[in-house]
Amino acid sequence: MRTMNAKDAVAASLAECFVTIDGRRYNFMQAINLEANFKKTKAKVPILGKPGQGNKSTGWEGSGKATFHYNSSVFRKLFYNFKETGEDIYFDIQVTNEDPASSVGRQTVILKDCNLNGGVLAKFSASDDYLQESIDFTFEDFEMPETFKNLAGM
Known part of the structure; x- marks a missing residue:
């Protein structure tokens, strides 16, 4: 029986995150975590002769969440611009995971046309060690220009 080698678990902190807004690319090294999710939308399908219903995929939705060190005004400037002009800005987020100890190589996912749901405008804490938000x-689309290799034995 083959099993995965421990070295092939991808280290959680060995990642890169870039945000591209209006053609300007930012290295978002202050990111603490990010998770993007793909959810299929489905319709219930009644089927004659069966007591249950089937499920048919009809589309998908992309959503995500992220935590950052509170030390950049990039996103707050987007909120301010929206407040002042009503112009909503869409942007891309690129995430690459690569652990040199693992044999799986690297994976890059680009989340296209991201749009913020909201965020922190101002913050302080007299008791925390550092601020985060x-x-x-x-997101409305995504690309995968690089994918992990299959592990030996898969």
């Missing part, structure tokens, strides 16, 4: 977002 969380955001929720949606």
Whole structure:
């Protein structure tokens, strides 16, 4: 029986995160975590002769959440611009995972047309060691220019 080698678990902190807004690319090294999710939308399908209903995929939705160190005004500037002009800005987030100890190589996912649901405008804490902020977002498309290799034995 083959099993996975422990070295092939991808280290959680060995990632890169870039955000591209209006053609300007930012290295979001202040990211603490990010998770993007793909959810299929489905319709119930009644089927004659069966007591239950079937499920048919009809589309998908993309959403995500991220936590950052509270030390950048990039997203707050987007909120301010929206407040002042009503112009909603869409942007891309690129995430690459690569652990040199693992044999799986690297994976890059680009989340396209991301849009923030909201966020922190101002913050302080007299008791925390450092400040962080969380955001929720949606995205409308994605690309995978690099994918992990299959593990030996798969």
